[in-house]
Amino acid sequence: MEPRRRIRVLIVDDSALVRQLLAEMLGRDPALEVVGTASDAHIARERIKSLNPDVLTLDVEMPRMDGLTFLRNLMRLRPMPVVMVSSLTERGADVTLDALALGAVDYLPKPRVDVAATLRDYTDELIEKVKTAAACRVRALPGGAATAVESPSAAPASRARSPQLRTGGCVIAIGASTGGTEAIKEVLRRLPADTPPIVIAQHIPKAFSTPFARRMNECSRMTVCEAEDGQQLLAGHAYIAPGDRHLSVARNGARYVGRLDDGAPVNRHKPSVDVLFRSVAHSAGRQAVGVLLTGMGKDGAQGLLEMRAAGAGTLAQDERTSVVWGMPGEAVALGAVQQVLSIEEIAGALLRLAAEMDITRAGQSA
Numbered sequence: 001m002e003p004r005r006r007i008r009v010l011i012v013d014d015s016a017l018v019r020q021l022l023a024e025m026l027g028r029d030p031a032l033e034v035v036g037t038a039s040d041a042h043i044a045r046e047r048i049k050s051l052n053p054d055v056l057t058l059d060v061e062m063p064r065m066d067g068l069t070f071l072r073n074l075m076r077l078r079p080m081p082v083v084m085v086s087s088l089t090e091r092g093a094d095v096t097l098d099a100l101a102l103g104a105v106d107y108l109p110k111p112r113v114d115v116a117a118t119l120r121d122y123t124d125e126l127i128e129k130v131k132t133a134a135a136c137r138v139r140a141l142p143g144g145a146a147t148a149v150e151s152p153s154a155a156p157a158s159r160a161r162s163p164q165l166r167t168g169g170c171v172i173a174i175g176a177s178t179g180g181t182e183a184i185k186e187v188l189r190r191l192p193a194d195t196p197p198i199v200i201a202q203h204i205p206k207a208f209s210t211p212f213a214r215r216m217n218e219c220s221r222m223t224v225c226e227a228e229d230g231q232q233l234l235a236g237h238a239y240i241a242p243g244d245r246h247l248s249v250a251r252n253g254a255r256y257v258g259r260l261d262d263g264a265p266v267n268r269h270k271p272s273v274d275v276l277f278r279s280v281a282h283s284a285g286r287q288a289v290g291v292l293l294t295g296m297g298k299d300g301a302q303g304l305l306e307m308r309a310a311g312a313g314t315l316a317q318d319e320r321t322s323v324v325w326g327m328p329g330e331a332v333a334l335g336a337v338q339q340v341l342s343i344e345e346i347a348g349a350l351l352r353l354a355a356e357m358d359i360t361r362a363g364q365s366a
Contacts, residue, residue, distance in 0.1 A: 006033040007134045010053035012044040012070075013037070013085060014062045017116060022057060022085070025123040032130060041070035048078065055133045057108070057126075060086045060095045068098055072141070075103040079140040081133035083126075085110050093208040097215060100181050103141055105133040105323060109205050132178060132296050136323050170196040170354040171233065171249060171256055171288045173280045173307070175273030177203040177295025179323025181212060183343050184293065188220040188238060190347035195222055196354050197233035199241075199249055199258060199280070201271040203295065206243035213240040229260040241271035248279030256283065267299035273327070277303025286311030289353045291346060292337070293317045295327035305336035313353035314338045315346055 011022045019037045026032045035051045038044035060067045084107040086096040096107045106129045111118040180202045217224035227239035233256040241247035245260040266272035280288045290307040292300045308314045316328035316337040
């Protein structure tokens with residue numbers, strides 16, 4: 001039996017120290033092989049041609065050609081899995097979210113201070129992300145990819161004009177991880193301004209969740225915000241869990257409210273999709289829809305099963321359109337999913353389920 005071929009990685013970073021550290025970190029796993037490094041995009045371009053790597057790690061900020069420009073050209077001409085290395089700052093978050101929109105698979109947060117002493121703490125995370133990236137489906141950007149990153153001027157004109165104060169009713173819960181920032185955008189931008197309240201758990205660092213919520217607000221007809229503790233959940237609004245808190249849903253009389261807590265990670269994540277889904281199963285039962293999108297691991301699968309057992313509608317993104325079919329695949333294997341759909345079909349399906357729940361609820365109260 002022939003030995004399994006190692007995953008070939010090219011490291012692109014303008015810092016010699018970071019290049020050395022990343023090479024040492026990746027070199028700890030026998031399944032990975034660092035085939036080369038590059039200090040800027042021009043050198044990287046030549047080394048990609050000569051070394052033919054499977055995965056690229058790419059610094060966001062580089063001399064001569066910035067990481068986004070290089071990524072845009074790469075994904076148009078020679079698409080391949082890319083893991084961005086970005087700082088945990090608002091600037092780093094914005095650029096990284098742009099990179100994910102352009103086709104980067106994932107990102108590794110780079111410490112803001114004392115990189116030499118702290119970057120090694122991310123070794124296991126980096127190895128896992130590179131291995132996952134190697135197995136991802138990467139699509140070429142079209143020739144006009146320069147416009148792939150939406151600007152604030154592209155915001156929908158129609159938005160909910162005032163809070164929708166319906167009591168009870170349907171709650172929509174969405175969970176995602178790797179590839180989820182773009183998948184969530186695809187769902188939200190297809191929903192009308194009067195959609196029932198949506199609660200979202202996306203695996204994301206705290207420094208990224210506020211810019212992410214702002215971007216989703218710019219591309220959605222709904223009002224999208226970062227969730228706050230005790231916030232009443234209103235139709236026409238979507239609430240994104242902060243990157244360092246679990247988000248759950250509770251009843252307050254006839255209304256739903258969001259709750260945040262600083263508990264231990266669940267399935268290694270905070271926010272955890274399982275925490276969100278289980279709370280929705282308990283507080284909303286059959287008046288809920290659960291949606292599990294692309295992501296690595298199994299977070300959310302058990303919670304979605306509990307939602308289905310409570311009578312909720314359950315949807316999962318299909319393997320073809322998922323960057324990683326880990327979380328939704330686990331949910332399908334558990335029998336937690338009623339419908340497996342492409343990302344383009346999910347918005348319409350959840351609206352149909354929500355409408356059916358409203359009709360049922362109206363009939364029961366008549």
